[in-house]
Structures are given as structure tokens and as C-alpha cells.
Amino acid sequence: MRGSLSKVLAIFWKDILLEIRTKESVTAILVFALLVLVIFNFAFEPETATMNLVAPGILWVAFTFAGVLGLNRVFAIERENSRLAGLLLCPIDPMLIYWGKLLGSFTFMFAIEIIVTPIFLVLLNLPLFLPRLLLIIVLATLGFTSVGTLFSALANNIRARDIMLPILFLPIVVPVIIAAVEATALVLQSSPWGDMMTWLQIMIAFDIIYLVVATLVFQYVVEG
Amino acid sequence: MDETESALTAWAIEVEALSKSFGRNRALSNIDLKIGRGEHVIVFGPNGAGKTTLVKVLSTLSKPSSGTVRVDGEDIRSDPVKVRRRISLVSHDTFLYDNLTVYENLRFYGKMHDVPDLEENVREVIARVRLEPRLHDRVGILSHGMQQRVSIARAIIHNPSILFLDEPEAGLDPQAVVMLRDVLESVNTPERTIVMTTHNLRQGVEMGDRVVILDRGKIVYQASRDDIDTVNFYEIYQSYTGTGE
Numbered sequence: 138m139r140g141s142l143s144k145v146l147a148i149f150w151k152d153i154l155l156e157i158r159t160k161e162s163v164t165a166i167l168v169f170a171l172l173v174l175v176i177f178n179f180a181f182e183p184e185t186a187t188m189n190l191v192a193p194g195i196l197w198v199a200f201t202f203a204g205v206l207g208l209n210r211v212f213a214i215e216r217e218n219s220r221l222a223g224l225l226l227c228p229i230d231p232m233l234i235y236w237g238k239l240l241g242s243f244t245f246m247f248a249i250e251i252i253v254t255p256i257f258l259v260l261l262n263l264p265l266f267l268p269r270l271l272l273i274i275v276l277a278t279l280g281f282t283s284v285g286t287l288f289s290a291l292a293n294n295i296r297a298r299d300i301m302l303p304i305l306f307l308p309i310v311v312p313v314i315i316a317a318v319e320a321t322a323l324v325l326q327s328s329p330w331g332d333m334m335t336w337l338q339i340m341i342a343f344d345i346i347y348l349v350v351a352t353l354v355f356q357y358v359v360e361g
Numbered sequence: 362m363d364e365t366e367s368a369l370t371a372w373a374i375e376v377e378a379l380s381k382s383f384g385r386n387r388a389l390s391n392i393d394l395k396i397g398r399g400e401h402v403i404v405f406g407p408n409g410a411g412k413t414t415l416v417k418v419l420s421t422l423s424k425p426s427s428g429t430v431r432v433d434g435e436d437i438r439s440d441p442v443k444v445r446r447r448i449s450l451v452s453h454d455t456f457l458y459d460n461l462t463v464y465e466n467l468r469f470y471g472k473m474h475d476v477p478d479l480e481e482n483v484r485e486v487i488a489r490v491r492l493e494p495r496l497h498d499r500v501g502i503l504s505h506g507m508q509q510r511v512s513i514a515r516a517i518i519h520n521p522s523i524l525f526l527d528e529p530e531a532g533l534d535p536q537a538v539v540m541l542r543d544v545l546e547s548v549n550t551p552e553r554t555i556v557m558t559t560h561n562l563r564q565g566v567e568m569g570d571r572v573v574i575l576d577r578g579k580i581v582y583q584a585s586r587d588d589i590d591t592v593n594f595y596e597i598y599q600s601y602t603g604t605g606e
Binding site for chain 2: 140143144147151154155158159214218219220222223224225226227228229230360
């Protein structure tokens with residue numbers, strides 16, 4: 138168990154180090170997410186009823202498409218120079234590669250969300266301290282990246298991978314995005330905890346199901 | 362099979378009736394091959410003969426369509442993780458991360474192989490490939506020849522008993538090839554089994570205890586070095602493959 142954890146962390150740390158040095162993913166995702174927010178902010182007047190209605194959708198559109206951009210890069214690093222073969226030659230269960238990669242995808246996406254969310258809240262003149270929104274972001278991001286990491290590995294073997302990833306992946310992840318949008322709307326309306334429980338439960342169930350499924354099938358995706 | 366039993370197995374690699382197909386295309390056809398412990402086998406063949414596919418199957422990267430492959434007595438399909446502890450592969454792709462340093466790359470792969478005394482081992486393997494002064498340089502700034510030497514260090518960091526070399530000289534200039542050959546000699550130990558594919562007939566014949574010629578997925582010729590007419594090996598190769606590659 139300890140050995141497995143150290144290998145997961147080694148893969149995770151390797152990806153973090155590469156990202157710190159190249160800034161290939163985070164910069165592109167961050168710029169994209171901020172652009173979406175700014176454009177929508179100009180399209181809808183802040184503090185209007187329409188803005189309150191569409192704001193959760195804007196936030197999750199920004200996160201979803203920025204997330205897809207990031208997921209395209211998750212296995213691109215391993216594709217170059219046949220590094221995935223190098224990883225597969227290591228005497229480890231392939232599921233550890235999945236968990237290491239998932240930890241990296243989650244961290245990158247969560248880091249972007251932590252930067253983008255306060256800007257979104259300021260643009261909408263909303264309070265900055267919304268712990269319930271943080272919970273929604275954590276649950277939705279976990280679901281998003283658990284499926285996304287698997288599909289990124291799958292798309293890695295496909296020729297038109299940049300196009301195929303969103304086509305394959307977005308229909309699967311729709312339930313978690315809808316739940317996140319609905320729950321975010323309730324948080325922004327200051328609704329009580331009880332109102333958003335159903336959406337939180339959907340996200341938790343989605344996370345558990347897809348973490349288990351992706352862990353089990355990852356080996357067949359990368360080893361063929 | 363436990364460690365003691367596998368240690369008693371006579372062959373490092375046993376291949377029986379191995380075939381590998383990609384759709385309708387048969388890359389390997391009914392291959393039988395036994396490689397002894399510490400033996401150096403050189404596999405020749407024209408492009409598309411199936412050399413890389415054979416190495417991929419033997420090194421667990423690709424599953425056989427039919428037939429059996431045992432590495433150190435272990436069936437590669439039943440416990441590939443156990444097999445991977447004992448093998449390593451140097452290919453024309455180095456598997457290295459350009460934006461990590463030589464040290465970081467070796468440390469990463471060492472961790473993935475549970476290498477004990479990792480610091481000491483990293484320094485030892487980097488000394489064997491004679492790249493100590495470049496230990497903290499990023500791999501991306503090294504020449505292709507140097508990267509290939511780092512790749513050899515990566516491959517031997519867990520002291521594998523079987524080393525697969527798939528055209529390690531591809532894309533290297535003659536000077537780098539000479540350097541690489543020296544490095545390969547330095548990692549060559551009597552107990553290490555080596556299976557190498559190459560297009561370089563002269564060097565291959567010099568390095569191997571046995572040569573195998575593969576053509577269209579089949580072994581068409583094999584002989585031990587003592588039985589080979591080294592002077593006329595080029596003609597032998599041509600007669601079996603119909604090419605002068």
C-alpha cells in the first residue's frame with residue numbers, strides 16, 4: 138500500500154514538475170477560463186435577473202471547456218518519446234498510473250478554479266467566502282477529472298484525438314456538470330443546505346462510480 | 362512458480378509458437394525461440410520483418426495473439442508485473458522526459474522500480490554511461506547520443522537480468538554509435554541476457570553469441586557465432602531476406 142502510494146505520488150510530482158517548468162497546460166487553461174468569464178460579463182449586465190440566472194452556467198462552461206483543454210495534455214506528455222511505454226514497463230499495476238495522472242489533472246483544474254472563482258464572484262458582486270461552492274467545485278472536479286483522465290488515455294491512441302476527446306467525454310460527464318450548475322445556482326441564491334442535497338448526492342455517486350470503473354478499465358485502455 | 366523455481370529454469374526466454382497479428386496483418390508467425398541465461402542474441406531483419414513487434418511482445422508491451430512466452434520461467438500473460446521486475450528495454454525512443462534533468466529522470470524510474478539506495482544507484486549507473494558531469498542538465502538539451510546513454514542508465518537502474526535493445530543506434534551519428542557501443546559493453550555482465558535488434562550486420566555479429574534473421578514475421582535463419590561465416594555474413598543475410606539492408 139505504502140509502495141503503491143509512493144509510486145502514485147512519484148507520477149503526480151513528475152507531472153507537477155513538468156508543468157512548473159513548461160507552463161503548457163495551466164497558462165492556456167487559465168487564459169481561456171478568464172476570457173470566457175470576461176466575454177459573458179460583457180454580454181450580460183451584472184446585477185440583473187438574467188445574469189443571476191445564467192451565472193452558474195457561465196462558471197461551469199468556463200470550467201468545462203478549460204478542463205477539456207487541460208485533459209488533452211494529460212497523456213500528450215506520455216505520448217511523446219513513447220514515455221507511456223516506459224511507464225508500462227515499470228513493475229506496477231497500471232491503475233497506479235491512472236491515479237497518479239488523476240491526481241495531477243485534479244490539481245491543475247482545481248488550481249485554475251481557485252483562481253477563476255473569486256474573479257467570477259467579484260464580477261457578479263457576490264460574497265467571496267462561499268464554502269458550499271468550494272465543496273461543489275471539489276466534487277464536480279473529481280468527477281470531471283476521473284472520467285476525463287480515462288478518456289484522455291483512450292483518445293491518446295486515436296488520430297484526431299483533440300477533436301475526439303470532447304466528443305467522447307462530454308456526453309458522459311454531462312450529469313456531473315448539470316448537478317454542479319444546479320447546486321451552484323442554489324448556493325448563489327443562498328438556498329439552504331437541504332435544497333442542494335440531491336445534487337450533491339448525484340455528484341458523490343458519479344464520483345464513486347466513475348472512480349471505480351475508470352480504475353478497473355484503465356489497464357485495458359492503455360495496454361490494449 | 363516461486364523465485365527459487367524460476368531461478369532454476371534453464372532458459373531466460375522461451376518462446377513457443379508465437380504469433381502476433383494486427384487485424385489481418387500477421388506481424389509474427391509461429392516463432393519458436395529459446396534464449397539461455399547470459400546469452401546475447403542479435404536479431405536482424407529488413408524493415409517490417411517483425412523485429413520491433415517481437416521485442417514488444419517479449420518485453421510485455423504487446424500481448425501475443427497466440428503461443429506462449431516465458432521470461433525467467435514466468436508466463437508474460439499470467440503475471441506481467443513480475444516479469445517487468447526482471448527486464449528492461451532500450452529503444453530508439455528514450456522514454457525520458459526532456460524537461461526533467463538526467464538525475465530527476467533516473468530517480469523517477471528508480472522509484473517506479475523500487476530501487477533500494479536510490480541515490481547511490483543513480484550515481485553508479487550514470488558513471489557507467491560516463492555522463493556524471495551532465496547529471497543535473499535537462500535531458501532536452503543533451504544530444505541524441507547522450508540521451509540514448511541516459512536511456513541505457515534508466516534501463517539498468519534496477520539491475521535487470523534481461524535487457525532488450527531495439528535498434529538503440531537508430532538516428533545516431535557514427536561517433537555516437539561508437540560511444541554507445543562502448544557503453545553497451547560496460548553494462549554487459551556475464552549473467553545479463555541481451556536481446557538486440559539492429560540493422561548493423563557487422564557490429565551485431567561481433568556482439569552476439571547467436572544471431573537470428575527474421576523475415577516477414579518468421580525466423581528464417583539462426584546460428585551461434587562460432588558457426589557463422591562472419592566474412593560472408595552479408596551474403597547469407599541477403600540470401601535469406603532478399604535485401605541488402
